[in-house]
Amino acid sequence: MAERQRPGIDYIGITTPFYCNDGNGNFLMHKRSEQARDEKGKWDFGSGQLDLGEEVETGALREVREE
Numbered sequence: 001m002a003e004r005q006r007p008g009i010d011y012i013g014i015t016t017p018f019y020c021n022d023g024n025g026n027f028l029m030h031k032r033s034e035q036a037r038d039e040k041g042k043w044d045f046g047s048g049q050l051d052l053g054e055e056v057e058t059g060a061l062r063e064v065r066e067e
């Protein structure tokens with residue numbers, strides 16, 4: 001069975017931050033849960049990690065859908 005590649009160890013990990021707004025100065029934010037890896041309970045715009053070989057645009061859109 002093939003071992004999974006690990007970002008930051010086997011390849012450079014890339015994060016894709018994003019900002020959702022309505023064009024009128026209002027931004028969508030979310031509060032990080034108490035189960036979050038870090039910044040528990042803090043407000044955040046949104047971001048996520050690209051999968052190995054994933055295009056930036058594809059990864060950013062996937063992260064928006066996931067959030």
